[in-house]
Amino acid sequence: MDFKPAKKLGFGLMRMPLIDKTNDADVDVAQVSEMVDMFLERGFTYFDTAWMYNGFNSENVARQALVERHPRESFTLATKLHAGFINSKDDRDKVFNEQLKKTGAGYFDYYLIHGIEGGMYQKYEELDCFNWLLDKKKEGLVRHAGFSFHDTPQLLDEILTKHPEMEFVQLQINYLDWESEWVHSRECYEVAVKHGKPVIVMEPVKGGTLAKLPAEAEKLFRDKDESMSIPSWAIRFVASLDNVMVVLSGMSSIAQMDNNTAYMQDFRPLSEDEKQLCFKAADIINSQIAIPCTGCSYCTEGCPMKIAIPKYFSLYNENMREDMEEKGWTINFSNYGNLVSSGFGKASDCIACGQCEGVCPQHLPIIDNLKKVAGHFEH
Helix, strand or coil, rough: CCCCCCCCCCCCCCCCEEEECCCCEEEEEHHHHHHHHHHHHCCCEEECCCCCCCHHHHHHHHHHHHHCCCHHHEEEEEEEHHHHCCHHHHHHHHHHHHHHHHHHHEEEEEEEEECCHHHEEEHHHHCCCHHHHHHHHHHHCCEEEEEEEECCCCEEEEEEEECCCCCCEEECCCCCCCCCCCHHHHHHHHHHCCCCEEEEECCCCHCCCCCEEEEEEEHHHHHHHCCCCCHHHHHHHCCCCCEEEEEEEECCCHHHHHHHHHHHHHCCCHHHHHHHHHHHHHHHHHHCCCCCCCCCCCCCCCCCEECCCCHHCCCCCCHHHCCCHHHHHHHHHHHHHHHHHHHCCCCCCHHCCCCCHHHHHCCHHHHHHHHHHHHHHHC
């Protein structure tokens, strides 16, 4: 049975616009509602949320902005079960039932075992989550079962061989990570294709990294087609891949929604020359990026010192692209101070507990990177 949405763009309810910029849970529901309306009016249907997105408020926003305002058959909704929030078989149902309550959706069109990597995979197997998910499908509470994944192509092959009943897989794919030795975008994609599993793409713009490029990389795209926005190249790159059924974009403004839905309505795959242009841009970006953080914020929920890890890494990356010897000071020093004064812990407040590194999908050495940030902004 073909269960792919008619249009390839999905709305990721993960980086929604905020009223209080320092509080991820304080979502601007009115603006999200406008975005939802535009998305549906232009023929798109796929919405993606999860238990802990936007400070555990994303599923509530899905109910307010989408479920309570539009006919249930007019959209498809995906959410996920994350190993970090279950410790027993009973916990699986507790989370699932609360998700049904929070979203008010009645059932989930797509349900994912969330963020599988080595350690989490063992837990999912120990708690029999794959069979549990199939039971939810039999009960009619889930239409399609799959999982999202952050690990090696070898582990992905092992899981898909053991669990052929999984209908799709969600992978981090973008032109910057295509040949990454940490993310393995291309290799994982090829494993999914080998197993005949449709792919949902997450992080196509790598948390905004591929929206704001070094001038040299941006010029490549501008010279090729001035009419296309810089982020559009990243989204169209992954949407051009065979076997990709949905590309998720964590849109955080009406302007982003307008732009993305405009060029994805009548999607035209990139030519081979255009794909090569993306790889050239990747080489330029990789030569300048200091910390390859996607800003997913998985690391911040359990941080005992309330350190704004992704925000600090973003500021640090921006400064590393500057000629700091010449400038000496940038607005990012003030931005860093403003974040600290608004209640976030300083980078130097890190107690090296390791909680953040245990949940980082990119497997970043966060503790060491925080030391770099502290040395840069707190000297």
